[in-house]
Amino acid sequence: MESIITIPALGDNFIYLYRYNQSDSLAVDPGDSSLVLRILQEQGLSLKMILVTHHHWDHVAGAADLKQRTGCKIIGADGQRIPGIDSVVKDGQILPVEDRKVRVISTPGHTRTSVCFYVEPSAGNENGILWTGDTLFVGGCGRVLECNAQTMWSSLQRLASLPDDTLVYCGHDYTLENYEFASGIEPGNQIVKGRLEEVRKLQEQGKPTVTSSILQERTTNCFLRAGTPEMMAAIGMQDAKAVEVFSELRRRKDIF
Numbered sequence: 001m002e003s004i005i006t007i008p009a010l011g012d013n014f015i016y017l018y019r020y021n022q023s024d025s026l027a028v029d030p031g032d033s034s035l036v037l038r039i040l041q042e043q044g045l046s047l048k049m050i051l052v053t054h055h056h057w058d059h060v061a062g063a064a065d066l067k068q069r070t071g072c073k074i075i076g077a078d079g080q081r082i083p084g085i086d087s088v089v090k091d092g093q094i095l096p097v098e099d100r101k102v103r104v105i106s107t108p109g110h111t112r113t114s115v116c117f118y119v120e121p122s123a124g125n126e127n128g129i130l131w132t133g134d135t136l137f138v139g140g141c142g143r144v145l146e147c148n149a150q151t152m153w154s155s156l157q158r159l160a161s162l163p164d165d166t167l168v169y170c171g172h173d174y175t176l177e178n179y180e181f182a183s184g185i186e187p188g189n190q191i192v193k194g195r196l197e198e199v200r201k202l203q204e205q206g207k208p209t210v211t212s213s214i215l216q217e218r219t220t221n222c223f224l225r226a227g228t229p230e231m232m233a234a235i236g237m238q239d240a241k242a243v244e245v246f247s248e249l250r251r252r253k254d255i256f
């Protein structure tokens with residue numbers, strides 16, 4: 001019965017609607033309320049809660065309106081900067097949703113208070129589900145804005161250590177650009193090249209480039225590969241620490 005509806009919004013954002021039983025759903029990062037309301041109506045769903053990964057406007061702009069119209073609760077980790085927040089959550093906290101558990105994973109880096117939400121696997125649902133906001137993208141990662149590279153790197157490592165088959169749903173469709181960047185860094189990497197071609201096809205067909213898996217990200221996301229000898233060699237930093245390689249990759253991506 002459960003399903004995830006991906007709602008492209010605001011140009012390159014993704015809003016997610018997670019239907020967890022016959023009639024109830026939660027929304028993740030609703031930057032636009034009208035798109036969510038339309039789908040709720042079409043599918044006959046009620047909205048029980050909103051999960052917010054971080055306070056940036058394109059992730060929260062529709063939340064207060066949705067709360068007013070549906071009576072849902074707004075949940076996030078920044079009590080000061082998320083408008084209309086009802087519940088401030090912390091790392092490791094478990095939110096029960098039907099018969100599944102949604103675990104809060106603190107992932108500072110993009111902002112000081114960024115979190116990801118991880119739906120743990122359960123009986124009958126072998127795949128975990130991970131909403132990553134602007135921390136981990138398909139093929140990339142968010143800009144490091146309020147923290148240093150070490151903090152962001154540690155957050156990404158936490159996500160990379162989740163089970164291989166975890167489904168990754170990120171906050172923006174930057175996938176094509178991410179793999180173009182990665183192919184430039186490692187022109188000889190055939191797996192990355194294959195991904196780039198795959199993503200180009202998806203875009204040509206007007207399809208969203210989510211979802212991915214943690215395994216796919218660990219093998220093809222250049223930022224998660226910062227600690228590998230291949231990546232160190234590719235950018236000429238053979239003797240560097242993984243975090244230094246990550247920082248250099250992030251610097252190059254910022255000006256890409």
Ligand SMILES: [Zn+2]
Nearest residue numbers: 054056110134
């Ligand atoms: Zn953001």
